[in-house]
Amino acid sequence: MESSLSQIDIEHAHSRTPEQVRQAVEGIAAKLQERHGLSSRWEGDVLALGGPGIDGRIEMLPGKVRVQAELGFLFSALQGMVESEIRRVLAEKLD
Template sequence: MADINIVQAHSLTPERAREAAQQVAEKIAREYGLACNWDGDVLRFERSGVTGALTLGAQQAAMEIKLGFLMGAFAPSIRAKVMEKMQKVFGSA
């Protein structure tokens, strides 16, 4: 099992941070076939072999992804794509 943890600082309002999180979620949901849902300030997502959460804080967004054995082979690629997207949507403020 591979774990990916990414923390991205931001200076967004809570509403803008949620919009940014939704952008990240929609992108990874399309690419990896994930089901996403909000639980307060935590966006949870899953599919067979993948579970994770994007937690919004006042000044940071933290992504935690757990990959099953088969998806673990793609961990470096997934990490790079998710990190790039988070930097783009949260770091542009």
């Protein structure tokens, strides 16, 4: 049986300082909150994201950021749009 969840898994390399990366990640979270009503909270170097239809995390790793999310049924139709928006904002903030 196929899962009704769609998954996003994006890694983005960077050469920024941890503080710059944290600010960029907070900017991404603010945009997701504004557009999709997601809440966020830091758990060490991981920003946990949650809201109706989305459960995700943005992890700060040495030299890269990893974004993982599970999209519920309603958001799965928007997966391509959500993924491209995340990639665009990562490039804008970290390149």
